[in-house]
Amino acid sequence: MSEKKRTTLNPALAATLPPTNVDDLLVSVKYYVDEEYAHIRIKDDKVCAECAHHPCLDFCPAGVFTQDRTGKILVGYQACLECGSCRIGCPYQNVDWNLPRGGYGVAYKFG
Amino acid sequence: MANKLTFDAIVVGGGPAGTSAAITMAKAGLQTILIERGRFAGAKNFFGGVLYTHALDEVLPDWQSRGPALERPVTDTGYWLLSPDSVLRFTQKSERYKKVPAESYTALRANFDPWFAQQAMDLGVLVITKTTVTGFLRDERGRVIGVTTDRPDGDVYAPVVIIGEGVNNLLTQQLGLAKSDLPPRYVALSVKEYLGLPEKEVEARFGLSGPDEGVAIDIFGDVTLGLPGTGFIYTDKAGISIGCGLLLEQLVINNLKPYEILARFKNHPIIKPYLEGAERLEYGAHLIPETGYDRMPALYTDGVMVAGDAAGMVDALHREGTNLAMIAGKMAGETAIEAHKQKNFSAEFLRGYRRRLQDSFVLKDLKQYRRMTDFLDSTPHFMETYVNFANDAAYRYFTAHGMAKRDMEKEIIRLLTRRRSFLGIAVDMIKLLRGMRG
Numbered sequence: 001m002s003e004k005k006r007t008t009l010n011p012a013l014a015a016t017l018p019p020t021n022v023d024d025l026l027v028s029v030k031y032y033v034d035e036e037y038a039h040i041r042i043k044d045d046k047v048c049a050e051c052a053h054h055p056c057l058d059f060c061p062a063g064v065f066t067q068d069r070t071g072k073i074l075v076g077y078q079a080c081l082e083c084g085s086c087r088i089g090c091p092y093q094n095v096d097w098n099l100p101r102g103g104y105g106v107a108y109k110f111g
Numbered sequence: 112m113a114n115k116l117t118f119d120a121i122v123v124g125g126g127p128a129g130t131s132a133a134i135t136m137a138k139a140g141l142q143t144i145l146i147e148r149g150r151f152a153g154a155k156n157f158f159g160g161v162l163y164t165h166a167l168d169e170v171l172p173d174w175q176s177r178g179p180a181l182e183r184p185v186t187d188t189g190y191w192l193l194s195p196d197s198v199l200r201f202t203q204k205s206e207r208y209k210k211v212p213a214e215s216y217t218a219l220r221a222n223f224d225p226w227f228a229q230q231a232m233d234l235g236v237l238v239i240t241k242t243t244v245t246g247f248l249r250d251e252r253g254r255v256i257g258v259t260t261d262r263p264d265g266d267v268y269a270p271v272v273i274i275g276e277g278v279n280n281l282l283t284q285q286l287g288l289a290k291s292d293l294p295p296r297y298v299a300l301s302v303k304e305y306l307g308l309p310e311k312e313v314e315a316r317f318g319l320s321g322p323d324e325g326v327a328i329d330i331f332g333d334v335t336l337g338l339p340g341t342g343f344i345y346t347d348k349a350g351i352s353i354g355c356g357l358l359l360e361q362l363v364i365n366n367l368k369p370y371e372i373l374a375r376f377k378n379h380p381i382i383k384p385y386l387e388g389a390e391r392l393e394y395g396a397h398l399i400p401e402t403g404y405d406r407m408p409a410l411y412t413d414g415v416m417v418a419g420d421a422a423g424m425v426d427a428l429h430r431e432g433t434n435l436a437m438i439a440g441k442m443a444g445e446t447a448i449e450a451h452k453q454k455n456f457s458a459e460f461l462r463g464y465r466r467r468l469q470d471s472f473v474l475k476d477l478k479q480y481r482r483m484t485d486f487l488d489s490t491p492h493f494m495e496t497y498v499n500f501a502n503d504a505a506y507r508y509f510t511a512h513g514m515a516k517r518d519m520e521k522e523i524i525r526l527l528t529r530r531r532s533f534l535g536i537a538v539d540m541i542k543l544l545r546g547m548r549g
Contacts, residue, residue, distance in 0.1 A: 061396035103241030111220030
């Protein structure tokens with residue numbers, strides 16, 4: 001999907017985006033973390049290894065996806081806001097995304 | 112398990128669609144169970160802020176006397192066209208909006224949805240929280256006769272199930288009602304911050320005379336770096352909801368972080384003064400299905416109906432969704448009541464649900480704006496080009512340079528044609544018109 005039309009954005013405009021630490025935002029979010037069940041999983045690490053742009057590292061609004069020193073994609077499901085973007089946004093449908101178990105996950109205080 | 116847990120109707124999801132369906136059925140005496148995966152109804156719900164009272168009137172006519180959890184009536188509303196250094200405002204403030212109840216209210220969903228679900232409970236609905244519905248129970252002919260959940264012995268039976276599971280419509284897909292997952296081109300990812308600010312401060316900054324006034328503004332242009340999407344600012348009682356949404360595909364192909372786009376928006380010279388000193392109380396994100404009429408899931412099958420975001424019931428142009436969900440939930444509920452009277456839960460009978468929707472604004476509006484998302488997607492320059500032009504033109508118009516006005520007008524035309532050819536403009540306008548007229 002994504003490879004057909006990469007970036008329509010003016011790079012000068014992209015340069016105006018302020019680097020933002022998502023953790024500063026996530027401290028305002030209430031979670032009930034399910035330590036026994038990771039509701040997001042990478043289906044096949046090999047697919048990620050071949051992915052050129054790793055859009056998940058950027059579009060995930062909770063920064064759930066990070067890359068370790070070897071380039072492997074790590075999943076910090078505990079921070080997930082359950083929007084579902086990674087399930088449909090991964091160009092290779094390589095994210096296995098399920099609902100957290102009942103009562104777990106994000107619990108908005110204001111919504 | 113000795114006794115099967117059996118009800119007249121099962122509702123999946125305690126949002127506006129599900130709760131409206133449950134209220135409608137409970138009022139008609141159906142034994143109704145509502146299953147919600149959050150710790151409370153609304154725990155997973157997050158939006159950019161407006162609820163419409165016409166829908167509440169229909170679902171719960173006496174809602175006003177039930178102490179609804181609303182923030183501010185919307186008395187000042189419209190669009191801001193934001194360029195990198197300017198804003199052109201198209202908003203309306205009117206005494207006409209100041210009536211009780213108002214046409215619409217800003218709200219916070221973790222307050223409103225639990226209140227709404229409480230009304231369902233008061234009417235006799237059994238609301239079960241912290242329970243995720245995982246699949247369906249079927250009879251020997253494959254017809255849905257209940258749901259499975261992640262609770263031990265958690266199977267629940269009913270001849271009719273109403274799905275209001277929200278935008279991540281995994282159950283709707285499981286039933287084959289949605290043929291595929293949501294295409295990222297037709298889904299917006301929205302992020303929002305709820306900022307706390309004393310009531311008086313909110314009122315002073317937005318020119319509101321008191322708690323009976325509030326603003327709801329959609330913002331186009333620089334907010335989304337000119338990409339297809341919008342920003343929004345809504346005033347709450349003692350706070351501001353500010354956010355932005357872009358089509359997910361744009362974030363994917365441009366490797367953009369949604370929270371950086373929001374941070375940039377908050378930092379815009381026009382926006383920043385409104386937020387000064389406000390404290391971030393919550394951040395969140397949610398998908399908005401802008402799938403449109405042509406890609407909506409099928410709305411019913413044997414023993415099942417689907418309502419709200421799960422069915423793509425969003426009119427993004429008018430930021431409507433909760434009202435479509437409530438009306439659809441009510442109509443699904445009414446269809447379930449009829450089905451019980453006739454003892455007929457077949458797909459053929461439940462088609463009455465779709466017929467009801469067709470006669471209402473829900474499917475009429477969705478049909479009219481069926482091309483809206485395609486319009487935005489096929490004219491990605493639209494926001495940037497015209498919003499920036501409008502601001503440049505206004506600046507030229509409102510300043511004097513000792514120049515004949517006729518020359519000033521020519522200059523404004525040049526400002527436009529420098530950006531886009533006449534043919535290009537004509538094509539854009541035709542596309543926009545098609546998007547608007549259906």
